[in-house]
Amino acid sequence: MFNFLFPILFYKSFTKEKRLYSFLKNLLGFYPNNIEYYKQALRHKSASNVIIKGVKDSNERLEFLGDAILSTVIANYLYSKFPLKDEGFLTKMRSRIVSRDSINRLSKKLGLPEFVETVKHNNIISKSYEGDALEALIGAVFMDFGYKKTEHFIVNRLVNIHLNMDEIEHTEIDFKSRVIEYSHKEKKSFEFVVDQEGGKGHSDYYKISLFIGSEKVSEGMGKSKKSAEQQASEKYCKELIII
């Protein structure tokens, strides 16, 4: 039995590793040096084992590192690309680029989730595991090759290919749509209730409450119903970390 299974298992794990190598070569533009960093980067905490003195072999430490490196590389990229913009603009652009939502989407676009090792408990796994894995992968490249090569990978293989700066600059996030999408997915009702309306002419204002199911989850104020709804939605999105 063992003699019979061994070549199959060996072949399976060999093929899996070969696929990972080829995926990484395609993504990074070069072969990994130490594959162990990348395997760890693609191991979600749900699939991790304790290896030594309580430390797990999951991707959380690499994610901590990669998150910082991504932030620095993007800061430097924006600093050079927009020499005439102030730090407020640079901060806004960076937070849009490295937001949970943006990194999750990028990770999916790259096909990374397919390679992430997870174990579903009760079929629940946080959606952010996709972006976490991308950040951890950046940490792995940094550990394997250092800053320069990681910067090159981020700028040339991620930013230049997948991000459109004009779009990022000019797209205002539609938080209300996010809330509607979320409530559909969670099979909950949503309602915006006008609490206060006041003023005349240009001093009009609206105070609006957002209810998800029967629970009031946030409030927003604005000069129009639309802007008050947008503010209430933004607060709730930030609370849920769905942006």
Add this chain to the structure above:
Amino acid sequence: MFNFLFPILFYKSFTKEKRLYSFLKNLLGFYPNNIEYYKQALRHKSASNVIIKGVKDSNERLEFLGDAILSTVIANYLYSKFPLKDEGFLTKMRSRIVSRDSINRLSKKLGLPEFVETVKHNNIISKSYEGDALEALIGAVFMDFGYKKTEHFIVNRLVNIHLNMDEIEHTEIDFKSRVIEYSHKEKKSFEFVVDQEGGKGHSDYYKISLFIGSEKVSEGMGKSKKSAEQQASEKYCKELIII
């Protein structure tokens, strides 16, 4: 008159620049290459001039860059120094090291504020200008020499000389003292008022409000008065960004 003043002014500006060079050589361990980066890093926004298309020659853009680089270098330093600690520990240590308070103190210790160009409006200038200048200086080193040399400067000239990891790990920040210190400085009264006291034995709890002047600024809960006060103080400190 002009002929008489010119050599004096020239000599003054020459001496100032010479002092800056020698200060930087001492601090960095090497002479700057392009001094303009450092001059900009040491120019507070209060002393800045508009140079082109609304962009100022103050240190805010370099501060944005330096803040990110410092965060990455410290992340990498902690990642390597504590291979057996989880990302929660790494995050906590980094936030203590790069906190506003810690960076302000480090900047003063290095003697940086003396070289920062500021213009006091009504004698008020935010205290954080000291730490901002240090972050901007890190941005200047990065622009002048790249990542590797900046990392070397941060680790060998700042961390290894001025920071004690054991102390940082074990010192709990005394937020109550910070609030007291702050209220003294602002010449305002402070008061902790117990709103609720409940339970018996180990289920005791306290809910406490912090008043600065006549305004209630925060609330805290805890199993002892001390911990409830500490929590209320911490919330207020974070709001004020005095940590």
